[in-house]
Ligand SMILES: Nc1ncnc2c1ncn2[C@@H]1O[C@H](COP(=O)(O)OP(=O)(O)O)[C@@H](O)[C@H]1O
């Protein structure tokens with residue numbers, strides 16, 4: 106029982122530490138400009154670096170939407186509804202969420218690993234001793250990069266995913282191109298795309314703050330093992346949070 | 361952990377010592393203790409570092425030499441005691457308060473620090489690592505910075521290779537770049553955590569000469585952690601010895617040698633038996 110209490114206590118303290126870290130980081134992020142070079146390199150890393158993975162995944166997901174829905178709708182002669190299905194299911198949920206979770210995991214892992222490595226090799230201490238605020242120079246650029254890259258990736262995923270659905274429907278399943286496009290036009294409004302991007306914005310920040318927390322607070326004495334553990338925690342906690350927050354947001358926006 | 365009974369030497373330690381005649385001391389530690397859990401690393405260390413002195417702190421591995429340096433710049437907070445740097449108590453500053461943090465940063469700008477493993481910034485070139493503090497804290501033009509960076513790198517024996525990244529350097533080269541970075545702003549106090557370990561004897565001697573040269577020409581106060589008794593003999597004017605969390609000897613080099621303290625003797629004679637025990 107006392108072991109349980111100790112565990113709960115440890116989680117409680119960790120949670121408090123996280124909230125303090127997040128508040129400090131957010132304050133720094135909003136009140137100071139991050140150094141430009143650091144931001145640009147982080148942004149390129151997060152955004153450009155995720156494009157290959159995201160393109161491949163959304164092409165398969167888009168094709169899959171068409172193929173799967175064709176199988177179901179065909180039974181009652183509704184194969185023409187594929188455009189609607191890909192439009193609603195894809196643009197409102199699948200593509201942006203996939204982008205957020207997959208790219209979020211990739212970005213979060215990178216952020217946590219890089220900060221943890223800087224912690225164990227005393228680079229963060231070196232910043233401190235040089236009278237440089239590591240929150241401003243290391244954490245804020247990472248937060249901004251992820252927060253701005255992820256919505257763009259979500260928007261990008263919509264186009265690639267929908268394009269792949271279209272190509273699958275028209276060239277693989279021989280559906281009428283005009284009907285697909287009409288349905289997409291009828292069902293998907295630009296605001297749905299923006300809603301997906303907004304989700305990406307929120308999730309980008311959350312994934313990044315969790316990853317930065319795990320990386321930044323790793324104990325220097327844990328060494329390389331600490332880097333691995335913090336990276337792992339960043340991915341797991343970030344992905345769980347993405348799914349939960351997505352559900353909540355969908356409720357609020359479409360429920 | 362080595363468990364030994366060692367008397368604390370009063371030599372030159374304690375507040376006020378070394379102040380006679382010259383300017384206010386650079387650093388004064390008063391009864392500084394630091395534990396991690398139930399592991400007592402520093403147990404009541406008091407010492408005074410004169411402005412413009414070169415102090416070499418000796419001691420076996422794991423006795424808290426690095427912890428002591430980290431307390432000086434506020435990277436660690438001692439559990440008890442005062443850490444006065446140019447009269448300001450670093451240990452009393454609360455980093456979460458904006459005002460204290462500013463004070464702490466103002467003090468830190470007077471320090472340069474060579475970390476034990478260099479702590480070079482991985483994502484910057486050698487050049488940018490050394491230029492970084494200058495770009496941050498001075499109004500120098502990029503041309504002036506360039507001149508100084510190249511000068512500092514030449515002084516530590518690095519010609520060419522400015523555009524290399526730390527990962528492409530050997531351990532000894534990284535350490536020299538880190539030293540160049542530590543002295544980049546020609547600060548008042550330079551802390552060196554084992555500058556010579558990992559360097560070949562010739563390079564190590566070159567670095568020692570550089571330390572003495574910087575000391576002579578700029579009056580920089582050096583606090584150097586070392587295992588290297590030859591280095592201590594060569595560069596130090598003050599020698600300290602830390603063992604089991606106690607400052608067992610501290611004072612002017614000649615006095616410390618003359619007193620022939622058992623721990624110092626053991627260290628210099630490389631004897632396995634003595635007050636310092638390896639368990
Ligand atoms: N941040 C820390 N947390 C816990 N223990 C630490 C920490 N820093 C140092 N220690 C412990 O304090 C002792 C002294 O460390 P250190 O000052 O690095 O020794 P050295 O004299 O070799 O430089 C070691 O046993 C080390 O494990």
Ligand SMILES: [Mg+2]
Nearest residue numbers: 425426476553
């Ligand atoms: Mg050490």
